[in-house]
Amino acid sequence: MTGIILTTILAFILYFVLAAIIIVKTKNSKSTLKTAVAIFILLFIAGGVANYILLIPITIPNMIIANLVIALLGILMLYGITAMNLEKKKMPGNYEAALGLIILLGIIAIPGVFILGITTLDNTYESINKQEVEEAKPLNKDDTPITVSPEYARNKVQKSMSVVPNTQFYDLGKLQVQKIDGNIVFVAPVEFTGFWKYFRGKETEGYFTISATDVNAQPEFVESKMKYTNSSYFNHNIERTIYTKYPNYIQSGEPQIEVDENGKPWYVQTLYQPIGLTNKPDMESMRVAVVDPVTSDTKLVDIDEAPDFIDGSLSSEMATDQNEYYGKYVHGWLNSLFGKKDVKIPNESGTESSVTPIFDENGDMYYFTDMASPKENIDSALGYTLINARTGELTYYNSKKNTGIMDSKGAKEIVNKEFPEKKWEGSMPILYNIDGNPTWVVNVLDPNGLFKKYAYIKASDADFVVFGDSARETLEAYRLQLAQDPSNVSATGESELEKVTGEVNRALVTTQKNGQVIQFLLKGDKTIYTINAGKAPLALFLQPGDKVELEANIRDNGTGIVESISISGLTE
Template structure:
C-alpha cells in the first residue's frame, strides 16, 4: 500500500523539483519548505483515501492519480510561492502544465479504451450456445430445487440465540456450496457496527450451515473464531488483507469476497481477481484468478481457475457472474450498437443471479434474459454460469415468459394468502422449459413449490415438496396433451397387457382414453385424435402400446396404441 501512495506522487515531485530549480537563490529555502508542507498534507490525504477506498492499482490508475495530485500540487505551490517569494514561476508552471496535459491525454485514452472496448470483454467469456431442449433436467429421487435464500435467512435468524453474545452480531450474506458432497447454504455471523467490533474483541464466533434442499432442515451454528471477514475493520478486513498481500491483482467488477468452507469446516473468504492491460481497466474473463484468505489465520493463496482446490465451489463470485451476464447480453456487437441501434441486445431480467445445484454436483448461476424494452415480458433465453470454471452456457428459447411473468403468475394464485414466489429457475420437464418457484409466506417461511409451463401459463401445479410438485405438474402436462419424451429417467417401453380399468375424458372438443393394465398402477393416456379406435376400448381388452414411462411415476404417455381385440 505504501508503494502505491508513493507512486501516485511522482508528478508532484517533478513539479516541486522544477519550482526549486527555477527559484531565485534567496527563495529556494522557502520553496522547499512550501513544497514539503504541501506534499506532506497531500500524502496524508492520499494515505487516508487509499486505506479507506482501496483504489485500483494498475498503471492507468496510478497515472490518473499522478494527474490529479500533480494538478493540486501545481496550483497550491504556485499560489503559495507567489505570496511568499519574489521569483517568477510562469515558465515552470507552463512546463508542469505540459506534463499534466500529456498525462491527461494518456489517461483519457486509457479510460476511453476501457469504456469502448466492451466487445472484447464479451468475447473473453467462455461461452457455449445450445438449444433449450438441452436444459437441465430433474433426476428422480434427488431434489434439484434449493430452498430460497430468504427462507434460509429466516431460519438462521431464528437461531441467532445459539451465537455467543449475539447482541454484537447480525447474519451475513447467504452462499451456496457443496460440503462433503451435499448441497448446503452457509452464512457468516458478522459484526453489527464498529463499537460491537471492539466489544467482540475483533473476532466473530463462526458461521451457520444448513442443508440446501431439505424443506425441514434446521441450521447448525459452527463455532469457528474468525478474525478476517468482510465486516471486520482496519487490517482485519478480508478485502483489505487481500489488497495488501496481492496489490498487483485487481478486484473483478468491484465484487466482495464470499465465504466458503473447506471439508474440515475451516472458513475462507474467496475473491475473484484479474490483471488488466497496462493502460486499460478492461477485464479479460478468460484469465481470472482466485485469491482465498483463511478467515482464522489470514493466510492467503492465489489460484488459477484450472487449479482451484476441490472445496472451492464459487471461484467466480455471484457479483462477477452478474457482470458476465450483462457483458454477454449487451456487449456482443460493441459499444455503439449497445447505445444506438441495440441490435441483438438482451438484458438480464433481474439484477442478481440465482445459485442452483446441478446433477453433477456443481454450483451454477442462473439468470434469464429479456428484451431491453420495458414493456417486454418474454424471455429470449437464459444462462447457466459454472461457478468454478466461469463457462457460460446460453439456452436459446422462444415464446416463453420471463421470470417476472412467472412470478406474477404464481403470486396471482396466492393472492388470498398473500404469499409470494421466490427463486424462479427454469428446468426441462417432459421436454418443456418449466419455471420452478418457491412459495413463501409473509415471514419468508417455505409453503411449497410452484411449477408452470414457461410457454403456457395455463399449465401449472403445486406441491409441498419437489417430487410431489413435479408429479402433479407432469399430470397437468398429460391432461394438456403434452408428450413426456425428454424427461430425465424416462424410457420408451413396449408393453402388452389386459386393460383393467378404462375411462374417457373430455378435453375441450376432444376425448382422451385413460386406462390401467392388470398388475400395474400406472395410468396411461391416449390422445383420441391420434388413435380414434382407442376410444372403443373396454375393460378386459388386450392392448399393445409404446409409452413413455418415468421411473417411479404413476403416469405414462402413449405414443403408439393397438387394441388387439379390435384387430
C-alpha cells in the same frame, strides 16, 4: 501495507515533476522547497489514509486519476502558501503553466481512458470462455430441479442467532451455496455488527449451515472462531488482507466463506487483472484468493485450480459481469447502442447479484440467468446462460426452438398475481426443460420470506400453472397435467419407453380444456396409464376386458404416460 505505500507513491509522480520545475525556477527556491516538502508529507499521509480506506488497485487508469488529483491539490496548496509572501495576489507564470498542464493532461487522459475502455470491450467479450447450445438437456425423473430460496434460508437462520455466544455482537453474513458431504447447503458466517462490536469481540464465533434443498430443515451452528473477516476492521479485514498482498489485482464482489472437508471455513475472493490500459477484466486469466481466517495466510491460484472443496471460485458478481459483456457487446459497443443486432439483456431475477446458483446432476455448481430482448415491453426469453462456478465457462442455451416462452420477470408476475390478498411473491425462478416443455420453477414466499409453495409454470402458456407444497409432489403433478394436456405433442422427452401388454380393468375418459384424456388400469398392474385422445382417438372406446399393447414412460410415482397403443379388435 506495502501495496498501500506503493500506490500512494505512484500517485505523486506528476506532483514531483511539477514541484521540481517550480522550485528550480523560483527565486526563493529554499523557501519553496521547504513548502513543497511539507505539502508532500501532508498529501502523502492523506493519500495513504485514502488508499487504506478505499483500497485502490494499482492499475493505469487509477494511477492516472490519482496523479492528476494529487498534482492539482499539491500545486494549488503550493501556490496558496508561497503567494502569501508576494505583494500582488497574482499567480506567477510557473504556477499558471503547471495548472494549465494538469488541466490539459486531464482533458486528454480522462476521455482517453474512457475511449480505451470502449475499444477494449471487444477484447473482454472475446476473453470469455463461451459456447452456444441449441437446447437444454431435459431433466430426468430422478432430478429435483429446485433449491430453497436464500431469502427463506436467511429468515430461518436469523431466528437461530440466539445460539451464538455473545449474540449481541453479531449479525448474519453473506449466504453462499456449497456442497458439503454430498449435501447442498447454504453457508453463512456470523459477522460483527459494527466497529465497537469488533473492538470488543476481536474474533467471530463461527458459521451456520442450512439445507438448500429441504424447506423443513433446521439451521446448524458450527463453532469456528475467525479473526480475519469481512466485518473486521484495520488489518483484520479480509479485503485489506488480500489487497496488501495483491495490490495490482482488482477484487470482484465481497469475499465469501466456503467450508473444507474438516469443517474449517476459508474466505474466497475472485481477482482479475485488467486488459491493457483499462480496468476492463480479462476473463481468461481470473484468479481466486483463498484466505485462512485464523492466520491470514493467503494463496492465489487460477479459478479452475482452486482446492476441491471450493464450489464457487468464480464470484456471483463476476458471473453477472460475464453475462453483461456476453449479452450486450456481441458486436461491439456501438451495436449495443444502435441497431442492437443479437444483443441480449440479462434479467435481474437472480438471488445473488442477478444470478442464481444451482447444482447439476453431477454436483457441479453453475450460475443461472435468463436473457431477454433489449426491446421494451417484450417479456419473452431469448435463452439462458449457465456459468460454471469453478471454471468460468459460459454456456448459452438458445431458445429458438421454443419461441414465445416468457422470461423470468413474467414468471414472477404470474405468481405475484395469484395471491394478491396474501402478498405472496415469486422468488428464484429457474428455467428447466421438463418432459420436453420449457418450464419455470419458482419459490413462493410470504412477505416475511417464509416458504409457502412451489410453482411450476409452462413457459409457453401463462395459464398452465401447478402449485404444490413439496418439490417432488409439485413436479409429479405438473408432469401429470402435461400428459393430460392434448396440446402437448410429447410429454416424454428423451425418456426410455417400456413395452406393456395386458387386459384393461378400469377406464375413464375426462374432458380437458383442449380435448379429452383417457386414463385406465390393467389387471394385476397398479400403474395409472394416461393417453391423449389426439394421439389415439380409438382409445376413447376402451372398455374393461380389452386387450392392449402399448409403449409408455412409466414413472416411480405409479403413473405411465402412453405414447402409442394397440387395442385388440379396434386398431388391429
